[in-house]
Amino acid sequence: MRIQSRHYRTIWPHADGTVEAIDQTLLPHRFETRRLAALDDAVAAIATMVVRGAPLIGVTGAYGLALAAAADPADSAIEEAHARLAAARPTAVNLRWALDRLRALLLAAPPLERRALAFGEAAAIADEDALACEAIGDQGAALICAAAAEHPGRPVNILTHCNAGWLCAVDWGTALAPIYKAARDGVPLHVWVDETRPRNQGASLTAFELGGEGVPHTVIADNAGGHLMQHGLVDLVIVGSDRTTRRGDVCNKIGTYLKALAAHDNGVPFYVALPSSTIDWTMRDGVAEIPIEERDPSEVTHISGRAADGATTRVQLTPDGSPARNWGFDVTPARLVGALITERGVCAASEAGLRQLFPDLA
Ligand code: MRU
Numbered sequence: 001m002r003i004q005s006r007h008y009r010t011i012w013p014h015a016d017g018t019v020e021a022i023d024q025t026l027l028p029h030r031f032e033t034r035r036l037a038a039l040d041d042a043v044a045a046i047a048t049m050v051v052r053g054a055p056l057i058g059v060t061g062a063y064g065l066a067l068a069a070a071a072d073p074a075d076s077a078i079e080e081a082h083a084r085l086a087a088a089r090p091t092a093v094n095l096r097w098a099l100d101r102l103r104a105l106l107l108a109a110p111p112l113e114r115r116a117l118a119f120g121e122a123a124a125i126a127d128e129d130a131l132a133c134e135a136i137g138d139q140g141a142a143l144i145c146a147a148a149a150e151h152p153g154r155p156v157n158i159l160t161h162c163n164a165g166w167l168c169a170v171d172w173g174t175a176l177a178p179i180y181k182a183a184r185d186g187v188p189l190h191v192w193v194d195e196t197r198p199r200n201q202g203a204s205l206t207a208f209e210l211g212g213e214g215v216p217h218t219v220i221a222d223n224a225g226g227h228l229m230q231h232g233l234v235d236l237v238i239v240g241s242d243r244t245t246r247r248g249d250v251c252n253k254i255g256t257y258l259k260a261l262a263a264h265d266n267g268v269p270f271y272v273a274l275p276s277s278t279i280d281w282t283m284r285d286g287v288a289e290i291p292i293e294e295r296d297p298s299e300v301t302h303i304s305g306r307a308a309d310g311a312t313t314r315v316q317l318t319p320d321g322s323p324a325r326n327w328g329f330d331v332t333p334a335r336l337v338g339a340l341i342t343e344r345g346v347c348a349a350s351e352a353g354l355r356q357l358f359p360d361l362a
Pocket of ligand 1: 052053054055092161162163164165168174175201239240241242252253254328
């Protein structure tokens, strides 16, 4: 997608063997990139959320393993790098999916060939992700067009949570891809952007993306969605996913479950957009089985933003000594999910629905 009329992906390799990524911790106030030159850089970029979003951490993990293989192609070094990268963030399954795919390829090849193979496979994963997200956009745009036909004469109001746009992936994004496609097709729409405490990916990243694409949007406090739905101001909800179980339970950014409950109570369609790399076929019951990341409580007790002088500043919200906890994700049970939007089509959030679209993966 474009930033200041130049097309960017979120991550890209260089001929010198390094990898460059957009630093998402600085957006929307500063656009800078980071060079990842070694395994340690990739682990840190994922853990500190320089790169974030399920598909993007998968791709970054793959490049991280490639950087490790370039430094030392021995089996033991690859296994150690795999373990360190996988531990950097536990919830989004795309990370482990990409790492497992790369490890299997590398360990089957002679050590001298591993470096080139690894960078080639990481690039392939990145390209596949961009294509999958664009296909999700085409599939989901049809749902937005259908909603527009039901409400002629006014924009379709779509609510989204967190950032599931092109910054969460390599390009296009998941939940925002259908919005971009529909907007480019001329469908009148407006997006309610949940701020998404505590790290505010909605207020900072989603608003940045939508503004860049010229999509009308309004940032709202996280708890406003239910009120808007009660008053008929939301036609549909689209969110992304960090891990979807084989029966269609959806793990996504903390707060997603409450939006799904409010949508269910108000008869608002609740859609989840995800590439197949986000499906965890080994898990069934998302609440019981998905590991939920718990991050540093300082992300709850403090908040960052731009001060009047333009400098980034961080301030404390809570009284000294008040304890805080910081769960990053929650699970929305399949019964609250209207449909899953994937690169191969739209299906029910159920084992049968997913198997029908992905008989080769199930
Ligand atoms: O903690 P983050 O910013 O990595 O969380 C990202 C999300 O929860 C996204 O909604 C999710 O990755 C789905 S978009 C593929």
